[in-house]
Amino acid sequence: MKFGILPKQIQKLCRALNSCVSKLRQSFYVFNHTNSLPAWLLFLLVLTAVSCKQAQTIDNMEIMAKVKDKTLTRETVLSIIPKGVSSADSFLIAESYIKKWAIDELVYVQALRNLGPEKEEIDKLVETYRSSLFRYRYLEDLIKRRVSADISDSEKLRFYSENEDKFTLDAGIIKGLFLKIPVNAPKLHEIKELYNLNTDEALAGIEQYSVQNAISYDYFYDKWIDFDEVISQIPFRVADASTFLRNHKSLEVSDSSYCYLLNIKEFIAPGRIAPYEYAEPQVVEMLINLKKASFLKNFENELLEDAVKNGDVLFNENESHTNENQ
Numbered sequence: 001m002k003f004g005i006l007p008k009q010i011q012k013l014c015r016a017l018n019s020c021v022s023k024l025r026q027s028f029y030v031f032n033h034t035n036s037l038p039a040w041l042l043f044l045l046v047l048t049a050v051s052c053k054q055a056q057t058i059d060n061m062e063i064m065a066k067v068k069d070k071t072l073t074r075e076t077v078l079s080i081i082p083k084g085v086s087s088a089d090s091f092l093i094a095e096s097y098i099k100k101w102a103i104d105e106l107v108y109v110q111a112l113r114n115l116g117p118e119k120e121e122i123d124k125l126v127e128t129y130r131s132s133l134f135r136y137r138y139l140e141d142l143i144k145r146r147v148s149a150d151i152s153d154s155e156k157l158r159f160y161s162e163n164e165d166k167f168t169l170d171a172g173i174i175k176g177l178f179l180k181i182p183v184n185a186p187k188l189h190e191i192k193e194l195y196n197l198n199t200d201e202a203l204a205g206i207e208q209y210s211v212q213n214a215i216s217y218d219y220f221y222d223k224w225i226d227f228d229e230v231i232s233q234i235p236f237r238v239a240d241a242s243t244f245l246r247n248h249k250s251l252e253v254s255d256s257s258y259c260y261l262l263n264i265k266e267f268i269a270p271g272r273i274a275p276y277e278y279a280e281p282q283v284v285e286m287l288i289n290l291k292k293a294s295f296l297k298n299f300e301n302e303l304l305e306d307a308v309k310n311g312d313v314l315f316n317e318n319e320s321h322t323n324e325n326q
Contacts, residue, residue, distance in 0.1 A: 065098050067105035072098065139296065147288045147295055156283050160276050166286070167279040172227040172241040172270050179206070179261040180216035180233065183254055195261045196250050215258065221265050224278040234260040242269040 065072040080097055081090050112119065160167065179195060181188060191209055194202045198221065210217035216233070227245065231238055236253045238244045246269070251262040268275065276283075307313040 065102050067102055068109060070105050072101050142299070143288060143292055143295060147291050148284055150291075151284060151287050156280065156287065157276065159287055160279060160283050163286075164273050167274045167282065169268060169270050169272055169274050172245050173224040173268050173274070173278060174227045174230065174245070174264050175221050175224060175266040176230075177206070177221065177261075177263040177265075178216065178218040178230050178233070179210065179214055179259075181210075181214050181259050181261070183257060183259050185213040185259075188259060192252065192259075192261065195263050198263070198265060224268070224275065227267070230262060234262065236260070242271070245269055 062074045063071045064074055064077050077094050077097060081093055085093070115122070177195060179191065181191065187209070191206060194205050203219070207217070207219075218230070227241055231241075234251065234253055235255050236251065245264065245267040249264050251260070251264075253260045274282075304313065308315075
């Protein structure tokens with residue numbers, strides 16, 4: 001890392017971190033070439049990197065780094081590690097994130113010390129944004145609760161019937177069953193026979209088996225879900241969803257680790273009109289948007305009137321009279 005004209009405090013931290021990380025990489029190399037590095041050990045090593053001899057020691061194992069009174073927790077670092085990445089990649093991601101967090105916090109501290117009069121302007125902008133964000137979140141929640149509560153089932157059905165062309169499917173939807181099972185799971189051949197049988201006995205057997213053996217068990221015979229959402233979990237390429245859905249009632253795929261079983265009870269191809277039960281959330285959202293403007297206007301007027309009556313809002317009557325006389 002080139003330090004350039006970074007403040008001395010940041011340079012010192014970077015040198016300490018780089019020195020620690022260099023030692024850490026040597027240890028990591030040994031672990032990585034003997035066994036795959038466990039996640040918990042990985043983060044203990046990262047913790048060692050930011051709290052080794054060149055920097056002050058952190059006693060709390062849940063704190064990965066600290067700058068002044070700000071702390072970076074282990075939970076936060078874990079949350080930014082994508083699922084399924086290797087131990088080596090996890091280490092690099094965590095290392096980079098921790099160093100960037102520390103430098104960002106130090107730059108922020110330096111900015112607070114050196115901005116001068118500009119800090120007041122920034123504080124005003126932050127407060128304005130904070131106020132706007134609170135109002136926006138509150139009004140959005142209020143609209144959803146109040147307006148959606150006033151939308152009856154008959155109104156939703158009527159809107160759907162009168163605007164069916166607005167609910168054309170961009171992607172296919174299906175009802176069915178999806179299983180992801182380790183290839184070495186016991187009695188897998190029995191489940192391969194059962195998953196295509198849409199009977200109570202077959203479903204009971206699959207459910208019982210899945211509790212102990214399946215990685216994923218998704219039952220959706222009673223609701224429509226996006227076909228793309230399911231097929232994305234299977235190592236199988238579908239060139240054209242419409243063609244696939246017309247020609248397949250089931251799909252069985254295996255790789256070196258898992259067996260993927262999909263049973264399709266019903267489907268609706270892309271380009272068709274979505275059924276009401278699938279489109280209902282979209283219907284509600286569209287009706288809310290139609291009613292939003294009038295609801296907000298009435299709400300704001302009532303809010304102001306009540307505040308004036310209660311004395312929570314006061315206006316300068318003298319100023320009003322002055323304007324009238326002019």
